[in-house]
Amino acid sequence: METITGANGCDGFPKIKVAIVGGGLVGTLSACYFAKRGHEVHLYELRPDIRELEHVPGRSINLALSVRGRAALKEVGLEEQLVQRHGIPMYARMIHELDGSTRSIPYGKKDQCIYSVGRRFLNESLLTAAEKYPNVHCHFNQKLVSANLKQGQMTFERQPSKEIEQVEAQLVVGADGAFSSVRKQMMKQPLCDFSQTYIPHGYLELCIPALSDGTHAMPKNYLHIWPRGRFMMIALPNQDASWTVTLFMPFDEFGKLDTPQRLLAFFKEHFPDAVPLIGEEKLVSDFFACKPSPLVSVKCGPYNIGDTALIIGDAAHAMVPFYGQGMNAGFEDCRLLDAVLLKHKFDVGPALKEFSTTRRPDAEAICGLAMYNYVEMRDLVNRKSFLIRKKVDSLLHSLMPNLWIPLYTSVTFSHMPYAQCIKNKEWQDKVRHTKQNQHDYLINKRQFYRS
Ligand code: FAD
Ligand code: EGU
Numbered sequence: 001m002e003t004i005t006g007a008n009g010c011d012g013f014p015k016i017k018v019a020i021v022g023g024g025l026v027g028t029l030s031a032c033y034f035a036k037r038g039h040e041v042h043l044y045e046l047r048p049d050i051r052e053l054e055h056v057p058g059r060s061i062n063l064a065l066s067v068r069g070r071a072a073l074k075e076v077g078l079e080e081q082l083v084q085r086h087g088i089p090m091y092a093r094m095i096h097e098l099d100g101s102t103r104s105i106p107y108g109k110k111d112q113c114i115y116s117v118g119r120r121f122l123n124e125s126l127l128t129a130a131e132k133y134p135n136v137h138c139h140f141n142q143k144l145v146s147a148n149l150k151q152g153q154m155t156f157e158r159q160p161s162k163e164i165e166q167v168e169a170q171l172v173v174g175a176d177g178a179f180s181s182v183r184k185q186m187m188k189q190p191l192c193d194f195s196q197t198y199i200p201h202g203y204l205e206l207c208i209p210a211l212s213d214g215t216h217a218m219p220k221n222y223l224h225i226w227p228r229g230r231f232m233m234i235a236l237p238n239q240d241a242s243w244t245v246t247l248f249m250p251f252d253e254f255g256k257l258d259t260p261q262r263l264l265a266f267f268k269e270h271f272p273d274a275v276p277l278i279g280e281e282k283l284v285s286d287f288f289a290c291k292p293s294p295l296v297s298v299k300c301g302p303y304n305i306g307d308t309a310l311i312i313g314d315a316a317h318a319m320v321p322f323y324g325q326g327m328n329a330g331f332e333d334c335r336l337l338d339a340v341l342l343k344h345k346f347d348v349g350p351a352l353k354e355f356s357t358t359r360r361p362d363a364e365a366i367c368g369l370a371m372y373n374y375v376e377m378r379d380l381v382n383r384k385s386f387l388i389r390k391k392v393d394s395l396l397h398s399l400m401p402n403l404w405i406p407l408y409t410s411v412t413f414s415h416m417p418y419a420q421c422i423k424n425k426e427w428q429d430k431v432r433h434t435k436q437n438q439h440d441y442l443i444n445k446r447q448f449y450r451s
Helices: 025-036 067-074 079-085 119-132 181-186 251-256 260-270 274-278 280-289 326-343 348-380 384-399 407-413 418-431 438-446
Strands: 017-021 040-044 062-065 088-090 092-096 102-106 114-118 136-139 142-148 153-158 164-168 171-174 193-208 222-228 231-237 243-250 293-301 309-311
Touching (some): 025 119, 025 136, 062 119, 062 231, 062 326, 067 079, 079 119, 088 231, 114 119, 193 274, 193 280, 260 280, 293 348, 348 418
Parallel strands (some): 017 040, 017 171, 040 136, 171 309
Antiparallel strands (some): 062 114, 088 114, 092 102, 193 243, 193 293, 231 243
16 A cells, blocks of 8 residues: 655555546545645546636636635635635625615625635636646546446546546545536445435526726625515626626526517616616627526435545535535535545545535535525515514624624634534524523534634
């Protein structure tokens, strides 16, 4: 058995050959973590090297990065470069009412913010960071088509030639996204659970271009929201002073917007203030240039097969985007996996088992919260009782910032395990009537807040 020398306090630990399937956000970060510990890492990605592409097809152009994602980037030395330097801080939401008026609701104290980061920038930077390790080897245009995960054997099909290649590794890490091929192979095993749910809403991305003087067309340091019940729009700022606007709407409603006239009438009715910002012509051409994409939520488990295979990120727990936590949770997977491997001195079997059993309830918790938020936003945004509850929540938080933590605060600004965030919320719901449990809660809470 080969052992590790000269890497991050891992000297003498076994050196493993790791194959990471999927070079998206989570796969590339995971490659950095394994490389940092001195292992031999092979990263297999279906697409070509995105750094050489002019246009990258696929999902959401920018994302909201919060505390959990940042902590994971920090441990491989990338937080400063990717977040502090490139990210655009958003200190509050800005709500756009139907009449065009706006109001802002801060995320927390003055300096508390989330960051808008470009997916492509993040992915390219992570690839470059991974490749800087001499022990990382990237293989592009390689599609995993089958695997014997118990044996660590994988079959890749080269794109576009369809040439077949067999590969072996001691550990296969599936970071190949919501429609994971590694997961498909895994779920053939007995005692593996799997469920997926599509929501009736799809999403489509639009763009608010920069003003002619090169500045943002709306106040820059906000996450802009147009809540309209069954329809919703969200906008996040980009570095080039444009905005990526995401429209969420049921597929059947998308279907009704089949002419430029109907589209413009719809926007003028529901998002009148956004029309001049996007521009009527651009709205029409961008809208009809692509089809709305579906949103899927996946729960499965366990995440490992013995000591030879593991799934992380969306492959393990794809969620609807209504908490802005998918990537954050995937990045947190990387950090927690590294910690558990270190704890077990890279005795992979027990480490994977512990990761899977401890992470699964938390991953399912955030998947559930995101789905719950979807339902809540769709059905309740305009209902009085809901708005009052939110106001009371903020008021209590401002009066007792250390005691009364709204749910989104523990999710977005703390390291509290997601399942604990739900318990915290359940406690609050109860406290509206009793003061019970307060002591337990305080003790639990203290452990998870770090600055
Ligand atoms: P992916 O990013 O999907 O990467 C998977 C990679 O695997 C891809 O590169 C793919 O090409 C490759 N691959 C797939 N199959 C194979 C195969 N067979 N062989 C080889 N390679 C393969 N999260 C946030 O934290 N904040 C947000 O604000 C946010 N907003 C979102 C908005 C929308 C509209 C959506 C849809 C999601 C959003 N998310 C957000 C979630 C976030 O996009 C995902 O959680 C994140 O991309 C997961 O990363 P991943 O690496 O696990 O998967
Ligand atoms: C959806 C799509 C606002 C990016 C949930 C908030 C999201 C994001 C919210 C997308 C919302 C919704 C939270 C953050 C974030 C809010 C959050 C959602 C980023 C409860 C690019 N959500 N998102 N909650 O609090 O905790 O601002 O596409 F509209 S960031 Cl749906 Cl904090």
